[in-house]
Amino acid sequence: MREVLESLEPGAVLVADELLVPGSSSIECRAAGLMAGEVRRRGLTTVRGSLELAGPSTSLAAVLPGAVGLGIGVAADDHAGWLSARASLAAWLRAAGPRTVLLAAPRSFCAGVERAVEIVERALDQRGGPVYVRKQIVHNAHVVAGLETSGAVFVEELDDVPDGATVVFSAHGVSPAVRVEAERRGLDVIDATCPLVTKVHAEARRFAARGDTVVLIGHAGHEEVEGTLGEAPDRTVLVQDTDDVDRLLVLDPAKVSYLTQTTLAVDETAEVVDALRARFADLRGPGSDDICYATTNRQNAVKVIAEESDLVLVIGSANSSNSVRLVELAHRHGAPAHLVDDAGDIRPEWLTGARVVGLTAGASAPPRLVEDVISALSGLGPVTVAEREVARETVRFTLPSAGQYGKA
Ligand code: 2E6
Ligand code: F3S
Numbered sequence: 001m002r003e004v005l006e007s008l009e010p011g012a013v014l015v016a017d018e019l020l021v022p023g024s025s026s027i028e029c030r031a032a033g034l035m036a037g038e039v040r041r042r043g044l045t046t047v048r049g050s051l052e053l054a055g056p057s058t059s060l061a062a063v064l065p066g067a068v069g070l071g072i073g074v075a076a077d078d079h080a081g082w083l084s085a086r087a088s089l090a091a092w093l094r095a096a097g098p099r100t101v102l103l104a105a106p107r108s109f110c111a112g113v114e115r116a117v118e119i120v121e122r123a124l125d126q127r128g129g130p131v132y133v134r135k136q137i138v139h140n141a142h143v144v145a146g147l148e149t150s151g152a153v154f155v156e157e158l159d160d161v162p163d164g165a166t167v168v169f170s171a172h173g174v175s176p177a178v179r180v181e182a183e184r185r186g187l188d189v190i191d192a193t194c195p196l197v198t199k200v201h202a203e204a205r206r207f208a209a210r211g212d213t214v215v216l217i218g219h220a221g222h223e224e225v226e227g228t229l230g231e232a233p234d235r236t237v238l239v240q241d242t243d244d245v246d247r248l249l250v251l252d253p254a255k256v257s258y259l260t261q262t263t264l265a266v267d268e269t270a271e272v273v274d275a276l277r278a279r280f281a282d283l284r285g286p287g288s289d290d291i292c293y294a295t296t297n298r299q300n301a302v303k304v305i306a307e308e309s310d311l312v313l314v315i316g317s318a319n320s321s322n323s324v325r326l327v328e329l330a331h332r333h334g335a336p337a338h339l340v341d342d343a344g345d346i347r348p349e350w351l352t353g354a355r356v357v358g359l360t361a362g363a364s365a366p367p368r369l370v371e372d373v374i375s376a377l378s379g380l381g382p383v384t385v386a387e388r389e390v391a392r393e394t395v396r397f398t399l400p401s402a403g404q405y406g407k408a
Helices: 004-006 032-041 078-096 110-126 143-149 176-184 195-209 222-230 242-247 266-279 292-310 321-332 365-377
Strands: 013-020 046-052 059-063 070-077 099-103 131-134 154-157 166-169 188-191 212-216 238-240 256-260 311-315 337-340 356-361 384-390
Touching: 004 154, 004 222, 013 059, 013 078, 032 046, 032 070, 032 078, 032 365, 046 059, 046 070, 070 078, 099 292, 099 365, 110 131, 110 143, 110 166, 110 195, 143 154, 176 188, 176 365, 188 365, 195 222, 195 256, 195 311, 212 222, 212 266, 238 242, 242 266, 256 266, 266 292, 292 311, 292 321, 292 384, 311 321, 311 365, 321 337, 321 356, 356 365, 365 384
Parallel strands: 013 046, 099 356, 099 384, 131 154, 131 166, 166 188, 212 238, 212 256, 311 337, 311 356
Antiparallel strands: 013 070, 059 070
16 A cells, blocks of 8 residues: 555545455445546546555545445545545545435437447457547547547548548438548448438438428537538528527428427427427428437436436536436426536535435446446445336347448
8 A cells, every 4th residue: 555655646646446454354435436536626636546544644534324334535645635635535425325316217328329339349340440430429428438449530520531441420420511522532431320310311301302491400510410401501591499480581481391400308399399380380390300219218217307306417428419408407307417427527515415316328328337326326325226217218220231341
């Protein structure tokens, strides 16, 4: 232990994965990920390891009351580190205690994300050269980092892909202009666009072909929206809310149809569609909307847990539209809610006094992260896990044909 502390950089803090008690069995520190996040938010770096309780006086540890064999501990070798370690430990001890974790179901990966990730994994296994991916394959930092570690090269635009190389299009889809450019460059394209996004592109072409103004309801700048807009750019207008609908100018009010991004809030989108219908009596559309089954199910499930929870945690990245919608919806259904990439983003002040914690994950967040968060929370005291299932998902999408993988 002394060696670990001596090798700590100035300002670094050792966060204990276990506490070693001389002459006794070790004490597990499942909340180490939570503690490490808090130390990092205080501007210090962290190292994970074992902490010997009979060690140097610069270590701080606590055995949690009411939780047999669970502890939490930190150590630092300098004053700044020690102050931060002490404050972090105090904050997490305030949040300690028994709680219930209410899991939303469905949550986490949808069929389109499973397919997109598998497409990249297979390409990495089977292609000889590097595999480039245009944009994030899905909007999740952990998924992207994992595939990067396996060798995928993420780029923003096709300009960053060498001529003739393999490039995967992300799950959010691309505009026809991107496909044309890829062909012109002789790129070897594998398309991971979610089939439900592809369906919206087909609707855009069909509605535009009959001479309609196509109103796309969605968020400006989102990759899916950019791709769909590109199908009929001269005929398509983007609206984000009912104010945009009020301002809308169209060539022929009798020839208007609408489409939606797949990951919008169901309730807000219905309001925008109602506003469109109020202005354009002959409005045509895709049935009700293009919001996908996975988005709808995750929203229905988060509503249920929000109504029963003191706090809702949504696992997902900040650029994930469907994940952000889950946070907003939980708020609208009465619970304080926060988006976290992983356990390290959870703040002790959110949990202090929160005895029932609702937990869900956006469609691009790996299920492993949900398990990690439950495990981390169980390091603060006994956790009872209950699930609220609103739907069973059986949707699976087939992969592109085998010929798409490997040139041999
Ligand atoms: C493709 C289409 C829709 O930001 P958004 O929610 O759209 O995307 P992800 O990657 O977070 O979720 C999956 C997805 C992919 N949704
Ligand atoms: Fe597709 Fe919906 Fe997932 S559009 S990628 S199934 S969130």
